[in-house]
Amino acid sequence: MSSKQILVVTGDITHCEKLKQNLEAGGYAVDIAYQGDEAIDILKRKWVDLIITSITLQGVMNGIHFLQEIKKDKELQNIPVIVQTSKVNMEKSVKELVVNLFITKPYDMGDLIKKIKEILPD
Template structure:
């Protein structure tokens, strides 16, 4: 059974590339363009990993990560935060994210980091 990855990314082009690469790597993928969609998807099924952008049109990925890590239901789900903004790396650590990927990113590195979190 393949692992489910939830991607939260507001940039449609980036979201589509990530979704395609993950599906080609035989992951099940659910995507959301904003925090509201993500929360709805989360109600339907808990993912094995969450890949999340920091800047969302209706929320802050750092705050969202912090909430996930404080919830009994979701705290053990690995969260990888993505951002083009260097200060977000420290913020992601403060929010207990499991990893941080700087944009732009290498797709092979993205897959290695996802696989390492799922191992």
């Protein structure tokens, strides 16, 4: 059985690396991007099973714009998305976008892995 492919998109390099290590330890294959346009390029080149993104990204494309781009693309719009944010009220701002789960930072890595397993069953 091949491992599920996850794309992590966040402007926080330290958090991104930590998340990548934890996900790989959980058996997932992980790509990372720090900018929305970089993430779109990855998504056009390879399939992913899940996207974990932040609203705050590096570069000109923020997380909301990134989510809007995913929603517009028929090949990408059905990929499950988890949004990690430190802003409690952000869920209301992007509820019409392609988001399966909001998780508020800081969060327990075990809880995130559990949610991922619910979204991506074996």
